Amino acid sequence: MNLHEKLGILADAAKYDVSCSSSGGTRKNKNGVGDSHACGICHTWADDGRCVSLLKILLSNECIYDCVYCINRSSNDVPRASFTAEEVIELTMNFYRRNYIEGLFLSSAVLKNPSHTMELMLEIVKKLRTEHGFFGYIHIKAIPGADERLINEAGMYVDRMSVNIELPSDKGLEVLAPQKPKRALLKPMHQINSKIIENKENRRLFKKGDSFVPAGQSTQLIVGATPDKDLSILKLSEALYDNFNLKRVYYSAFIPTVTDPRLPALIKPPLLREHRLYQADWLLRFYGFDADELLSKANPSFNPELDPKADWALRNLHLFPVEVNTAEYEMLLRVPGIGVKSAQRIITARRVGRLNFDNLKKIGVILKRAGHFLTCVGKTYDSYSSNEAIVKESLISAKLQPKSKKSVPGQLSLFSFVNETETHENLSELFLIDSPSNNGQWLSYYNQPQDGRLLLSDIHL
Ligand code: SF4
Incomplete structure (x- = not known):
């Protein structure tokens, strides 16, 4: 399999992960310059408002685990591929030099075992930083179950790390991802958080040293793959923000890519639920609400x-x-x-x-x-x-x-002025905007590529 074929498989396999705030596009190159459909390119927004293009790929989709909801599960019959560390480095550097990307979002299935996968990811980010002088944005997954030492070392080379919890309850994990118990997922999150705090303190005291995961950690929860109600999902997010100082919890409406009697028979992804969760998440983080005020046992759904x-x-x-x-x-x-x-x-x-x-x-x-x-x-x-x-x-x-002509929503850019009124009133119908955050500068919006999925993006105005 050549590198381009691998890229096709492993960029496609990465698209179900929304925890990098990606947007998507399907515009093809018609004898012009550029191609928004280029494999694995997505966008995220840096703290200073810059739009950053990322190479978004899996290191491998050859998973030893068999999570029921996942297209890459070991029992699923899909084309498989794995990059070598050198191939990921080559792609990243080549794409960077051609100005396709400014950063890398690297996730992976569990190849052979968690530590082996993490070791490969560490090798990639370490070589990118130390041998190739790559200082672009890097977001990687921490692989639950991997040796702590590997996660700690990788954290010194990357900007953001995330551990996807995916299923919001122990019961859901037991049924749909029995090889990933919740404690195994929370352990690396706890480790990353402690390390961030320790690193900040050391840097404050000694005024030197590199940052550990300076852009913080995030996670993703799948909505609708299990019977978990909005209340339990929101309470889990609240606990994650409180206990692990997460930068973001991302919600991903379950897209049935595999059929299994243990999965719900969904006709379409529960996008409205996903949207309500983002709205409520915003209320937790910036409006001083508690999960228990928004929902209750008697009223557990939005x-x-x-x-x-x-x-x-x-x-x-x-x-x-x-x-x-x-x-x-x-x-x-x-x-x-x-x-x-x-x-x-x-x-x-x-x-x-x-x-x-x-x-x-x-x-x-x-x-x-x-x-x-x-x-x-x-x-x-x-x-x-x-x-x-x-x-x-x-x-x-x-x-x-009905919206006025002026208010018809379109793709936002850093150069469009969007005021709060427009945010709530005009864009919410199609792009389902969250409210601006505490300093009024951030908003999140949905981009809808042609496959009908709504993808979350952040923008800094
Ligand atoms: S470990 Fe990750 S890649 Fe592997 S089957 Fe589970 S969700 Fe999919």
Whole structure:
């Protein structure tokens, strides 16, 4: 098998991993320059806002494990291939020199055993950094079960590491991935987190030394392959953020690539569930919500009609309306239609005077949503109602209003200005935007290539 054939197999096999914030494209080269369909090229966004193209490949898809949900499982009949360390290095350097990529996202099936796989990955990243002078972004998977020493050493050469938990419960792992018990997955995450903390402390004290996994660690959870409810998935994410300081938890709607009686008979991937989880994840990280506030044992699934914040507000109408001129910042964040950026602007603006609804509109508050939950100097908004059914109807219809020409969503670029209003109002229908984060600078969006999958991307505005 030549290198190009291997690349075709191992780049294709890597596409199910969304934990590198990738976007995809299927545009072919028609006698021009460039080809967005080039095998394994995906994009991610660096902390400073740069869009970084990554070579996204598996080192191998010859897996010794037999996870039921996975296309690469040992019992599945698919073409198999493995790169050598030299081949991955050659591809990375050649693609880099041709300006196709700026970084590498390297994952792998378990080839022979976890330590052997990790050793190969270590060899690749070590040689790239020390022998080839490659200083581009590198994200690799830590292989659960691999020797700790190998993971620790690899962490000194890469920017980000991730361990994919995939299935949100012990039971799910027992049934669908019996060779990967949860404790075996959590162990390397714990190890990476401890090492990051230790490394930061040493660098702070001694003001020297290389960083260990400076871009932090992430993980991916599959949604819909097991009967786990949204509540258990969200609570797991909350625990991962709290205990392992994860940068991101990525959610991937289960795509049935294999048939097995142990898997659910899905007609299409549960994309709306995936989207609701991203919205709720945002609320955990930037809006001060707890998982238990958004869902409960009695109500363990997200409302398909309303986003989690609007759903929470509707269930807590007794807390509203709040007076915008005196409400705490934390409470403003809980008002549907007010994002982090708007809440910060409100706090700043009300230092110099009382705010009215016109001021709020200019600040970026979406009054079609927020109008039911606010007062300005004691006055309610024109369309205000305290009737739950009316508020619900209004929140739903606010989402469904036709978009103006100006607001038709398109592929975002670093050069398009997207304000908070557009983020919520115009792009959410097709691209299902998350709200901007705490500094109002980040948003996540979905890109929809022609295969119908929604792929998550981050963008820094
Ligand atoms: S270990 Fe990874 S690659 Fe191998 S079967 Fe399981 S999920 Fe697939």
